[in-house]
Amino acid sequence: MPKKSSDQGELFAADTSHQPLAHKMRPASLDDYIGQEHILAKGKMLRRAIEADMIPSVILYGTPGSGKTSLARIIATTTKSRFIEINATDASVSDIRKNAEDAKEALKMGAKTTLFIDEIHRFNKGQQDALLPHVENGTLRLIGATTQNPYFAINGPLVSRSQIYQLQPLEPHHIKTLLERALERHLTKVTAESTALDLLVARSDGDARRALNALELAAKTTEPLPGTGGKVHITDADAAESIQSKTILYDQNGDAHYDTTSAFCKSLRGSDPNAALYWMAKMLEAGEEPRYIARRLVIHAAEDVGMADPSAILTATAAQSAVETIGLPEAKIPLAMAVIHICLAPKSNSACAGIAAATRAVKEYPLLEVPPAMRDTHYASAGELGNGVGYKFPHDFYQGFVKQNYLPADAPDELKNLYRPSGIGKELILWERLKALRGDPE
Numbered sequence: 001m002p003k004k005s006s007d008q009g010e011l012f013a014a015d016t017s018h019q020p021l022a023h024k025m026r027p028a029s030l031d032d033y034i035g036q037e038h039i040l041a042k043g044k045m046l047r048r049a050i051e052a053d054m055i056p057s058v059i060l061y062g063t064p065g066s067g068k069t070s071l072a073r074i075i076a077t078t079t080k081s082r083f084i085e086i087n088a089t090d091a092s093v094s095d096i097r098k099n100a101e102d103a104k105e106a107l108k109m110g111a112k113t114t115l116f117i118d119e120i121h122r123f124n125k126g127q128q129d130a131l132l133p134h135v136e137n138g139t140l141r142l143i144g145a146t147t148q149n150p151y152f153a154i155n156g157p158l159v160s161r162s163q164i165y166q167l168q169p170l171e172p173h174h175i176k177t178l179l180e181r182a183l184e185r186h187l188t189k190v191t192a193e194s195t196a197l198d199l200l201v202a203r204s205d206g207d208a209r210r211a212l213n214a215l216e217l218a219a220k221t222t223e224p225l226p227g228t229g230g231k232v233h234i235t236d237a238d239a240a241e242s243i244q245s246k247t248i249l250y251d252q253n254g255d256a257h258y259d260t261t262s263a264f265c266k267s268l269r270g271s272d273p274n275a276a277l278y279w280m281a282k283m284l285e286a287g288e289e290p291r292y293i294a295r296r297l298v299i300h301a302a303e304d305v306g307m308a309d310p311s312a313i314l315t316a317t318a319a320q321s322a323v324e325t326i327g328l329p330e331a332k333i334p335l336a337m338a339v340i341h342i343c344l345a346p347k348s349n350s351a352c353a354g355i356a357a358a359t360r361a362v363k364e365y366p367l368l369e370v371p372p373a374m375r376d377t378h379y380a381s382a383g384e385l386g387n388g389v390g391y392k393f394p395h396d397f398y399q400g401f402v403k404q405n406y407l408p409a410d411a412p413d414e415l416k417n418l419y420r421p422s423g424i425g426k427e428l429i430l431w432e433r434l435k436a437l438r439g440d441p442e
Contacts, residue, residue, distance in 0.1 A: 020212075020213065020216065021182055021186060021187070021212050021213070021215065021216035022208070022209045022212040022213055022216075024185075024186055025178060025181065025182055025185075025186070025208075025212055026069075026070045026073065027070055027074060028074075028077075029074060029077075029078070030047060030050065030051075030074055030078065033067065033070065033071065033074060034067075034170070034174045034177055034178055034208075035066070035067060035167075035168070035170045035171065035174040035208075036066070036067060036071070036167050036168065038168070039165050039167075040071075046058075046163075046165060050074070050075055050078050050079060051078065053078075053079045053080065055075055055079055055141065056141070056162070056163050057135050057140075057141055057142035057143070057161060057162040057163070058075075058142070058143055058144070058162055058163045058164070058165055059120065059142075059143075059144040059145075059146065059150045059154065059159065059162045059163070059164050059165070060072065060143065060144065060145045060146070060165055060167055061145075061146050061147075061148075061149065061150050061164060061165065061166045061167065062147070062166060062167030062168065062169075063147060063167075063169050063206060063207065064147060064207050064209065064210075065169075065170070065204070065206065065207030065208045065209040065210055065211075066167040066168065066169055066170060066206065066207070066208070067167060067170070067208065068118075068145035068167055069116070069118060069145060071167070072085075072114075072116045072143040072145060073116075075114065075143060076114045076116070076143075079112070079114070080112075081111065081112040081113060081114045081141065082103070082106055082111055082112065082113040082114065083113075083114050083116065084099055084102075084113060084114070084115050084116065085116045085118070086099070086115070086116070086117055086118070087117075087118045087119060088117055088118065088119045088120050088121070088122040088123045088127070089119055089122050091117070091123075091127070092127070093126060093127055093130045096127065096130045096131050096134070097130065099113070099115055099140065100134040100139055100140055103115070103134070103139045103140050104139055107139065112141060113139070113140055113141065114140075114141045114142075114143060115140045115141070115142055115143070116143045116144075116145070117131075117142065117143070117144050117145070118145045119145065119146060119147075120144035120145060120146050120154060121146040121147070121148040121150070121153035121154060123154075125155060128154065128155045128158050129155070131158065132155075132157055132158055132161070135158065135161055135162070136161055142158075142162060144162070148255070149255050150164055151164075168206075169205065169206025169207070170206045170207075170208055171206070172201045172202070174208070175200075175201045175204055175206070175208060175211050176197055176198070176201050178208055178211065178212065179192075179197050179200060179201070179211060179212070179215055180197070182212060182215060182216075183215075187215070187216075187219050189229075189230055189231045189232060190219045190231070190232045190233075190234065191231070191232070191233050191234070192215075192218075192233070192234035192239070193233075193234065193235055193236055193239075195236050196218075196234050196235055196236045196238065196239035197215075197239070199236055199239045199240060199243070200214050200215060200239050200242075200243055203243045204243070210243070211243075214239070214242040214243035215234075215239075215242070217242040218234045218238045218239055218241070218242035219232055219234065221238075221241075221242070222234055222238045256286075257288070260279055260282060260283055261283070261296070263275070263279045264276060264279035264280055264283065264293075264296065265296060265300065267279060267343070268296075268297075268300045268304065268339065268342050268343055269300065269304045269347070271343050271344065271347065272343060273339060273340045273343035273344060276339045276342075276343050277336060277339055277340075280293060280335065280336070280339055284328070284332065290323045290327075290328055290331060290335065291320075291323055291324075293335060294316070294319055294320035294323045294335065294338075295320070297316040297319060297320070297335070297338045297339065297342060298313065298316040298317055298320055300316075300342050301313040301315070301316035301317075301338070301341075301342055302351060302352070303349060303351075303352045304342070304347050304348075304349060304352075305342055305345045305346070305347060305348065306347075306348045306349060306350055306351040306352065306422075306427075307348050307350055307351055307421070307422070307426065307427040307430060308345065308346035308347055308348035308422060308424045308425035308426060308427045309341075309345040309346055309425050309426055310426065311341075312338075312341050312342055312345045315337060315338045315341040315342075316338045316341075316342065318334060318338075319331070319334040319335050319337065319338035322334040322335075323335070345425070346424045346425030346426075346427075347422075347424065348421075348422035348424050348425065348427050349422075350419060350420055350421055350422050350427065353420065354418050354419040354420070357414075357418045358418045361412075361414065361415050361418065365412060365414075365415070368407065368408050368411055368415075369408060371405060371406075371407070371408050371409075372386045372387060372388075372389055372390070373388060373389060373390040373391040373404070373405075374391065374406060375387035375388060376388075377391075391404070392404050401437060403437075403439075419434075421434060
């Protein structure tokens with residue numbers, strides 16, 4: 001290991017292995033495993049299956065650093081099976097077949113084989129199809145690890161033959177415990193401010209590997225305290241330097257994109273400007289296309305605010321225009337204005353419900369003929385066909401309104417009530433006007 005000084009060379013005397021700290025901190029047993037209590041606490045089905053050596057093929061789905069590989073290795077050692085580990089990025093169909101043949105031979109000797117495939121979502125259809133029969137007949141017990149939603153990223157037949165377990169990002173207290181254990185077990189000449197550990201916890205965002213790598217970097221690069229025999233003390237500044245800024249996990253076509261978008265949209269609809277601003281900031285900081293966010297704002301201004309505050313869509317389209325004309329970072333401000341306007345505006349989905357009802361009517365009812373009075377009269381012979389006969393020009397009447405049938409007189413009643421005002425915000429005024437125009441009784 002590279003030495004910074006004669007004192008620094010003794011820093012890792014407790015463990016002189018070349019392996020990185022994150023690898024050395026891998027748990028050896030379920031009792032040593034931190035986190036994922038929702039599936040591994042005592043009495044939970046997965047833990048019981050592991051301890052009883054009755055584990056089926058499983059797919060572990062979770063964010064980086066949540067413990068997928070560590071759990072796979074614990075399963076293999078606890079269940080006393082042969083453990084083969086491959087990565088889907090460099091494994092081939094021939095590798096799968098060879099491992100399956102070896103597993104068949106081992107099975108004759110009474111030994112089960114666990115095949116751990118990291119990043120299994122990177123297997124193409126042919127590779128997954130080659131794996132399927134060996135999983136199906138029990139030759140190989142599969143443990144797949146993926147950061148992608150397996151229901152979208154992995155073939156259905158393989159998913160149906162496996163149990164899916166979702167691993168959550170580690171909680172802050174989990175990460176803090178891991179860092180403290182690392183100091184006790186491996187970094188025996190290193191101490192750290194509690195606030196420095198808290199900073200590493202906060203910036204790791206539930207990724208144990210990221211937190212441990214940062215702690216190791218801080219330990220290796222911080223000057224030993226003079227006259228202490230090589231002891232190192234990590235300050236807040238040392239911790240901040242070792243982990244720099246947060247890395248925002250955000251896949252443009254995966255769960256992070258769709259889940260964050262969903263939270264953003266529901267916050268807009270639910271009138272929570274704080275949540276909506278946060279989710280938008282996360283998307284923008286992660287590199288989301290601002291045009292995508294602007295489109296969502298225009299949609300929600302129409303769909304969820306609608307006629308209760310028709311000016312909301314003007315704010316949203318202005319923000320959309322700002323994205324096109326001035327770009328980031330300045331366009332964040334009009335985007336934020338649109339978010340706040342939409343959140344705080346009264347809500348009505350009457351326009352959305354109205355067009356949906358009209359569309360259903362077109363599809364479900366016999367198509368209506370245009371009444372003669374409403375037909376086109378721009379050509380010379382239109383009158384001979386009766387087109388426009390009986391039409392009353394509204395501007396010829398008081399306040400520009402006159403009652404007449406714009407639908408056929410025998411149109412179903414449902415078609416005469418497609419628009420149902422909410423009576424909220426500015427739409428309350430529109431509702432009163434509609435009732436007056438129709439002559440509804442008070």
